[in-house]
Amino acid sequence: xxxxxxxxxxxxxxxxxxKSPASGGVVTFLGTVRDNAKGRSVAxxxxxxxxxxxxxELEAIRSEALEKFGVHEVAVVHRYGELxxxxxxxxxxxxxxxxxxxxxxxxxxxxxxxxxVPIWKKEMTPEGEFWVEGEKHE
Amino acid sequence: MEINIxxxxxxxxxxxxxxxxxxxxxxxxxxxxxxxxxxxxxxxAAKEEVLVxxxxxxxxxxxxxxxxxxxxxxxxVSGG
Numbered sequence: 001x002x003x004x005x006x007x008x009x010x011x012x013x014x015x016x017x018x019k020s021p022a023s024g025g026v027v028t029f030l031g032t033v034r035d036n037a038k039g040r041s042v043a044x045x046x047x048x049x050x051x052x053x054x055x056x057e058l059e060a061i062r063s064e065a066l067e068k069f070g071v072h073e074v075a076v077v078h079r080y081g082e083l084x085x086x087x088x089x090x091x092x093x094x095x096x097x098x099x100x101x102x103x104x105x106x107x108x109x110x111x112x113x114x115x116x117v118p119i120w121k122k123e124m125t126p127e128g129e130f131w132v133e134g135e136k137h138e
Numbered sequence: 139m140e141i142n143i144x145x146x147x148x149x150x151x152x153x154x155x156x157x158x159x160x161x162x163x164x165x166x167x168x169x170x171x172x173x174x175x176x177x178x179x180x181x182x183a184a185k186e187e188v189l190v191x192x193x194x195x196x197x198x199x200x201x202x203x204x205x206x207x208x209x210x211x212x213x214x215v216s217g218g
Contacts, residue, residue, distance in 0.1 A: 031218055047217070048146060048147055048150075049217075050144070050146050050191075050194075050210060050212065052194050053191055053194035053195075053210070054217075056194050056195075078217060078218075089217075089218070090217070090218050110218055113217060113218050114215070114216075114217065114218040115215070116215065117215060117217050117218075118146065118191070118210075118212060118215050118217075119215055119216070119217025119218070120146060120147030120148070120212070120213070120215060120216050120217065121216050121217065122147075131147060131148045131213070131216070132216040133213075133214070133216065134213060134214025134215045134216040135214055136186065136187055136214060
């Protein structure tokens, strides 16, 4: 399951959707809005998405994770819009036969997401608004 | 020919536009359209990395852009 949405993430529902009798575990990553960045306090966050491309890239990353690590199911949900400190940003759930491949696949998905998926975050601080700098590509 | 350009993230603020139509020559490549847009917007020109997607894909710099293509400009991504 790949979703880009404004509303909060139904974590229980996603966990239920990835679990299966053949899977021995589910590894998850939940990204949330932090109240600080680079020494500044963060009050709110705004997230912008190029939705059509983001869905395509996330589908590709999901397929790669399934193939590379032999996991059973991968779900990714990312939010956009105006978020408060502590709000959920992204949730990744990976179900697999065993924990090792599930941890590896989950890390692969979040690392690739941060490199490739067209989403941008802007932090609102008392000193003003700042776009989060993405990592440079080689 | 006319091509449709979309801007995202900080580039949307730099241009003051979500999208616009630009008149360019037939056979323009990704690299050439990037230079064209850099020429219009100094703040984009000042950025070390300017990403260009054509129809939602990162293509080669020598990819030729067709009139019906959707071309998107944005800075390095920062989701997650």
